[in-house]
Ligand code: SF4
């Protein structure tokens with residue numbers, strides 16, 4: 579794997595000015611499966627839920643595929 583890919587932030591700047599990022603919703607049951615499978619070690623437990631560190635996430639999508647509850651979602655938000 580290209581070493582620089584680990585440095586890329588998860589926020590993708592799209593031509594329409596929107597930013598995209600994977601996020602974990604409050605329906606997370608804290609099973610930890612996504613954290614175990616994340617190749618970038620970007621998912622950590624934060625209280626009773628798990629959170630994605632947007633600085634480490636490389637948008638690979640593994641967590642979205644792994645989550646048994648489908649509580650990892652790709653969100654769009656406006657660029658500031
Ligand atoms: S998209 Fe990939 S790198 Fe980002 S949190 Fe999920 S598994 Fe980790």
Ligand code: SF4
Nearest residue numbers: 606607609610612645
């Ligand atoms: S795999 Fe899904 S339910 Fe399990 S900790 Fe990750 S986000 Fe939460």
